[in-house]
Amino acid sequence: MAFVHWLKRNLVVLAGLLTLGYLLLPNVIVTVFSFNKPKGRFNYEWQQFSTDAWKDPCGVADMCGSLSVSLQIAVWATLGATILGTMIAFALVRYRFRARGAVNSLIFLPMAMPEVVMAASLLTLFLNMGAQLGFWTILIAHIMFCLSFVVTAVKARVMSMDPRLEQAAQDLYAGPAQTFLRVTLPIAAPGIAAGALLAFALSFDDFIITNFNAGSTVTFPMFVWGSAQRGTPVQINVIGTAMFIVAVLFVLASMVIGNRRNRRKA
Amino acid sequence: MSAVTEAPPPLAPTAPEKKPPRRRGRLTPYWLLLPGILWLVVFFALPMIYQASTSVQTGSLEQGYKVTWHFATYWDALGEYWPQFVRSVLYAAAATLLCLLLGYPLAYLIAFRAGRWRNLIMVLVIAPFFTSFLIRTLAWKTILADSGPVVGALNTLHVLDVTNWLGWTQGDRVLATPLAVVCGLTYNFLPFMILPLYTSLERIDGRLHEAAGDLYAKPFTTFRKVTFPLSMPGVVSGTLLTFIPAAGDYVNADLLGSTDTRMVGNVIQTQFLRILDYPTAAALSFILMAAILIMVTLYIRRSGTEDLV
Amino acid sequence: MTTDNSGDVRLSGISKTYGAFTAVHPLDLTVPQGSFFALLGASGCGKTTTLRMIAGLEEPTAGAVRLGDQDVTHLPPYKRPVNTVFQSYALFPHLDIFENVAFGLRRRGIKSVKKQVEEMLDLVQLGEQARKKPHQLSGGQQQRVAVARALINHPKVLLLDEPLGALDLKLRRQMQLELKRIQTEVGITFIHVTHDQEEAMTMADTVAVMNAGRVEQLGSPTDLYENPQTTFVANFLGTSNLIEAEVDSRSGEDIVLRAGGGKLSLPGARCSAPTTTGGKVLVGVRPEKISLTHADDAGEIPEGRNRITGRIVDSSFIGVSTQYVIDSPVCPEFEVYAQNIDRDVRLVPGAEVVLHWNPAHTFGLDAAQDIDAGVETVEEDAA
Numbered sequence: 001m002a003f004v005h006w007l008k009r010n011l012v013v014l015a016g017l018l019t020l021g022y023l024l025l026p027n028v029i030v031t032v033f034s035f036n037k038p039k040g041r042f043n044y045e046w047q048q049f050s051t052d053a054w055k056d057p058c059g060v061a062d063m064c065g066s067l068s069v070s071l072q073i074a075v076w077a078t079l080g081a082t083i084l085g086t087m088i089a090f091a092l093v094r095y096r097f098r099a100r101g102a103v104n105s106l107i108f109l110p111m112a113m114p115e116v117v118m119a120a121s122l123l124t125l126f127l128n129m130g131a132q133l134g135f136w137t138i139l140i141a142h143i144m145f146c147l148s149f150v151v152t153a154v155k156a157r158v159m160s161m162d163p164r165l166e167q168a169a170q171d172l173y174a175g176p177a178q179t180f181l182r183v184t185l186p187i188a189a190p191g192i193a194a195g196a197l198l199a200f201a202l203s204f205d206d207f208i209i210t211n212f213n214a215g216s217t218v219t220f221p222m223f224v225w226g227s228a229q230r231g232t233p234v235q236i237n238v239i240g241t242a243m244f245i246v247a248v249l250f251v252l253a254s255m256v257i258g259n260r261r262n263r264r265k266a
Numbered sequence: 267m268s269a270v271t272e273a274p275p276p277l278a279p280t281a282p283e284k285k286p287p288r289r290r291g292r293l294t295p296y297w298l299l300l301p302g303i304l305w306l307v308v309f310f311a312l313p314m315i316y317q318a319s320t321s322v323q324t325g326s327l328e329q330g331y332k333v334t335w336h337f338a339t340y341w342d343a344l345g346e347y348w349p350q351f352v353r354s355v356l357y358a359a360a361a362t363l364l365c366l367l368l369g370y371p372l373a374y375l376i377a378f379r380a381g382r383w384r385n386l387i388m389v390l391v392i393a394p395f396f397t398s399f400l401i402r403t404l405a406w407k408t409i410l411a412d413s414g415p416v417v418g419a420l421n422t423l424h425v426l427d428v429t430n431w432l433g434w435t436q437g438d439r440v441l442a443t444p445l446a447v448v449c450g451l452t453y454n455f456l457p458f459m460i461l462p463l464y465t466s467l468e469r470i471d472g473r474l475h476e477a478a479g480d481l482y483a484k485p486f487t488t489f490r491k492v493t494f495p496l497s498m499p500g501v502v503s504g505t506l507l508t509f510i511p512a513a514g515d516y517v518n519a520d521l522l523g524s525t526d527t528r529m530v531g532n533v534i535q536t537q538f539l540r541i542l543d544y545p546t547a548a549a550l551s552f553i554l555m556a557a558i559l560i561m562v563t564l565y566i567r568r569s570g571t572e573d574l575v
Numbered sequence: 576m577t578t579d580n581s582g583d584v585r586l587s588g589i590s591k592t593y594g595a596f597t598a599v600h601p602l603d604l605t606v607p608q609g610s611f612f613a614l615l616g617a618s619g620c621g622k623t624t625t626l627r628m629i630a631g632l633e634e635p636t637a638g639a640v641r642l643g644d645q646d647v648t649h650l651p652p653y654k655r656p657v658n659t660v661f662q663s664y665a666l667f668p669h670l671d672i673f674e675n676v677a678f679g680l681r682r683r684g685i686k687s688v689k690k691q692v693e694e695m696l697d698l699v700q701l702g703e704q705a706r707k708k709p710h711q712l713s714g715g716q717q718q719r720v721a722v723a724r725a726l727i728n729h730p731k732v733l734l735l736d737e738p739l740g741a742l743d744l745k746l747r748r749q750m751q752l753e754l755k756r757i758q759t760e761v762g763i764t765f766i767h768v769t770h771d772q773e774e775a776m777t778m779a780d781t782v783a784v785m786n787a788g789r790v791e792q793l794g795s796p797t798d799l800y801e802n803p804q805t806t807f808v809a810n811f812l813g814t815s816n817l818i819e820a821e822v823d824s825r826s827g828e829d830i831v832l833r834a835g836g837g838k839l840s841l842p843g844a845r846c847s848a849p850t851t852t853g854g855k856v857l858v859g860v861r862p863e864k865i866s867l868t869h870a871d872d873a874g875e876i877p878e879g880r881n882r883i884t885g886r887i888v889d890s891s892f893i894g895v896s897t898q899y900v901i902d903s904p905v906c907p908e909f910e911v912y913a914q915n916i917d918r919d920v921r922l923v924p925g926a927e928v929v930l931h932w933n934p935a936h937t938f939g940l941d942a943a944q945d946i947d948a949g950v951e952t953v954e955e956d957a958a
Contacts, residue, residue, distance in 0.1 A: 141309065144309040171653070
């Protein structure tokens with residue numbers, strides 16, 4: 001009876017933890033299989049323990065090259081989308097202007113559009129213009145679909161910002177440029193950082209839009225896609241695991257630093 | 267205090283300045299908007315127009331294409347690929363429903379029951395994002411492998427008999443069946459359900475639960491009458507964020523499915539990148555876009571939360 | 576204090592319109608150097624807009640703002656020798672207290688700010704908190720930081736926009752005295768915007784009561800309270816009993832009025848309305864000026880006092896006084912505040928009473944205005 005009662009009270013916790021397990025299971029598999037030594041070309045079945053792949057992560061032709069392409073595109077796309085998106089966000093929150101509704105729709109639609117539609121239509125544009133598909137077309141596409149997410153993240157932050165803070169800065173002898181640099185930007189920074197981080201993650205992991213507009217350029221997701229047809233090297237799992245660990249460490253470190261800072265303040 | 271009174275007042279230009287009234291940069295917003303909006307117009311809106319035009323063109327790759335207002339492409343595309351359309355909607359709807367059922371308890375857990383574990387669980391929900399989703403989707407090939415423990419267990423429990431009868435699986439396998447595709451879609455878009463759900467649940471004042479309890483509501487009634495209605499914005503945006511990408515996805519159907527589970531995304535992808543039948547591909551893409559926009563609009567109207575974004 | 580007038584604030588004909596809405600009607604106002612001036616009014620009356628035009632945060636649609644002899648109408652806020660204590664303080668959340676206070680000095684290119692900032696923080700008793708962030712301070716402390724941050728710049732005028740609105744009652748009282756003390760010490764012109772009439776009366780030398788974009792009346796707190804010129808001022812500042820009356824005759828300096836069958840007397844000097852025989856006038860009297868006598872003792876009331884009969888509807892005991900509501904033929908809700916000196920036990924709801932007061936305490940207002948203007952409604956408050 002006590003058990004039934006306990007179960008009733010903690011049912012939601014159990015269900016939630018099961019979902020968490022479902023979310024994390026593939027990462028566990030990816031990690032475990034990074035130590036596999038598969039017999040054939042595909043790394044789907046467990047054979048025997050080995051650290052070969054970890055010792056030689058770039059041992060597969062073209063993989064680390066594709067990783068570097070992805071990183072470059074992600075960095076530039078993040079930069080471009082963050083700058084353009086922050087400007088739009090400020091315009092939307094801080095100014096009144098005509099065609100506000102149209103601008104809002106133009107920001108919203110890319111987020112409400114299936115990727116494949118954007119990918120296909122962008123490809124028609126590039127084909128019609130006779131553009132050479134490759135690094136630049138990928139970058140253009142990535143900036144395009146990251147832009148809306150940056151706008152949303154920055155807008156939320158700027159909107160919650162008290163306009164009186166900028167007025168106070170002006171009242172205290174800061175000109176427009178000084179006000180922006182000393183007050184507006186530092187306060188909006190967390191929103192801009194969140195937008196940039198999101199843009200980076202979206203760009204780095206994008207497959208569908210890149211698949212359509214890459215030409216013969218191979219990004220890391222494209223490489224994984226290709227290897228799913230030709231044969232999956234264990235090194236893919238090494239990269240996947242390493243990214244997961246780096247990300248978790250990064251987040252945990254920032255949390256610890258944040259906590260410590262809070263404690264020092266208090 | 268004398269320091270303050272005796273100090274000479276700073277900034278006192280004595281000559282009265284005559285300046286024209288300040289125009290607080292009427293053009294500033296336009297300059298701020300210009301580059302980004304131009305980018306979206308050229309690389310998002312304009313392509314849509316190109317695509318619309320491509321969809322009514324005829325011709326061939328060798329001879330070039332011309333706009334001939336050939337609307338028959340639409341009928342032909344629908345006639346030939348309606349099963350893929352239906353499949354896309356069904357799979358996406360199933361995945362969305364599963365995401366809601368699986369995601370709600372976890373979002374609830376993080377919002378109300380996690381206590382000091384809250385941040386850690388949040389990290390665990392977001393962290394998988396950092397491993398390329400293709401790699402993670404490939405991991406499902408291992409999990410659902412024919413000789414793996416999952417299929418074995420399902421077989422022993424005779425679950426596969428039921429799913430076979432429902433047409434979700436075939437024979438002794440899960441891979442290359444609709445079940446695998448829906449499972450992959452659910453997995454891939456689950457965080458997009460959990461995060462908005464969590465955001466709207468977290469805003470709910472915990473005292474509302476106490477108030478409901480105080481007013482004679484049992485825990486489940488409290489959930490039904492208080493918590494769930496208040497989390498509706500999260501439910502609506504979560505379902506949209508799950509359904510839209512799931513309906514257009516072709517990765518899961520390709521990696522985890524078979525030719526019998528092809529979705530409309532797969533068709534668009536092959537038409538565009540392999541068969542190079544641009545008008546058909548453009549028409550399909552256009553139909554998908556229109557269908558999703560209509561469904562989303564109706565859905566938002568019905569759920570009465572128009573100020574989502 | 577000082578003979579120069581560089582701290583005078585002179586508004587001439589300034590107005591502000593937003594589309595069809597006029598926030599401030601053309602307004603002339605002079606605030607002399609070194610005074611503590613309050614702009615008092617309900618939310619939306621234009622007081623904050625007026626303040627913001629002085630600060631340079633809002634540009635007047637017409638008119639000019641002068642500081643001393645300098646026309647600052649078109650100067651941006653960062654070029655005006657004026658500083659503001661903002662509503663809810665607007666402390667920079669990303670800077671610590673020290674840097675918040677040093678902000679204005681640094682923007683003007685002053686390098687060694689340490690000594691000044693420390694002195695300023697000591698003045699507002701926050702020396703210990705210099706390295707904390709604003710959100711780690713209490714409301715009262717934040718308020719003092721905001722004052723320090725503005726005062727350190729030695730502005731010619733300090734503008735305060737509802738500076739105490741976010742504080743609880745007790746702290747507000749304390750800060751009122753504190754601000755008054757600082758103002759007396761530094762001798763800077765303070766212009767204080769508030770919706771709290773008690774706050775305005777406690778602190779300011781001169782109060783301008785604003786309503787619907789206009790200044791209704793300007794004067795010292797006592798003057799405004801004793802001689803309101805409009806029903807709005809009469810009702811907004813404290814409570815007034817207003818009775819509609821008809822001019823009957825004049826007797827010397829006094830005007831004799833008829834109201835509900837009885838006669839009331841009003842000093843002619845205290846009537847701001849035109850008085851033609853047979854014309855209407857609103858007669859006002861403050862609740863605390865009235866004495867209450869049980870009807871049985873009516874004969875003991877001295878001659879020459881204004882009197883009205885009525886019945887007690889409600890009484891509430893609030894310690895120092897008892898507040899009665901009396902139903903009389905001339906006014907259904909006549910308020911009387913009686914000091915609790917000798918309490919007459921017969922004065923309970925239902926008792927018939929006579930209200931009487933010294934005619935010198937009566938004031939007269941133009942009857943052609945809303946008798947309930949400025950009466951506080953329940954939703955009032957917040958700016």
